[in-house]
Amino acid sequence: MFSKSCKYAIRAVLYLAANASEAQKAGVKEIADALDVPKHFLAKILQDLSRHNLISSAKGPSGGFFLSEKNRRATLRSVVESIDGPDIFTSCILGLPVCSSENPCPLHSQAMKYRNGLLDLIEHQPIEEVARKVREKGLQL
Amino acid sequence: MFSKSCKYAIRAVLYLAANASEAQKAGVKEIADALDVPKHFLAKILQDLSRHNLISSAKGPSGGFFLSEKNRRATLRSVVESIDGPDIFTSCILGLPVCSSENPCPLHSQAMKYRNGLLDLIEHQPIEEVARKVREKGLQL
DNA sequence: AGAATAAAAGACAACAAAATCTTTTTTTAT
């Protein structure tokens, strides 16, 4: 479903939502250690997210990454789309170039059902909401 | 979701269900042309499927691929699993090594819901059923 | 203010995996 980059991005954003703030920024090393992902790969992803204004960063001593208030209200969908591209939720599950409601592939209707639930979580709940659930339930990132 | 190999495999199997029989076998070239996929890549996939007894083949002149009665009653799930491995419907959508009902990732419950719909189509309807729908509705492979 | 330092940003190289193409071998119908 998601690329590895995208999975790491989601987890990193949720980590930042839960464990960092403008006053308490998190460095690449801290995040990479916490999530157990390759540090340099993660750095690139964080830079991508930062360039897309989905997370915030500060250089220099006591610098690092964090979420601004605006970042917290963004949706996970924007994160997913900025990494995996906008078609991930709409493209045909069988990879057909022409597959739509008018001209559906054999799996189209089922596949739509499948994706709409996920889209709902990812689109209609802001990052801070998802992060709150993570905290409440003590879920592992 | 599915790898490219797997997408091609699904389409090829449905093509065979709709357009071939023991009396009227389909060659790699015919299938590749019909589905517009790379011929040699498809050949490898068909060989995989054949080795896993999900499709049948005959060498020599007027040879080719087709589905036996038994093949027709198999599920699309077995096709998917033989290409993409058994974990595709159960592994964590965020790639966490430990993610289960007891120890779910933030997207776990939503992800499960969706996948079950797809699994249902792929698991509980034999290939011939799916192929019948394809034919009835004139869907494009 | 200026030097030293810490951290992100960015360029690039190495490696791994997936997809595609080529060639050779085996089988079988004619």
Added chain:
DNA sequence: ATAAAAAAAGATTTTGTTGTCTTTTATTCT
């Protein structure tokens, strides 16, 4: 025998992942 087709093996290309190194920027301490 010959030709047609799958089967098999392997080479190549492409894409995705990971690692290294350099540059830039911001901070802190004198």
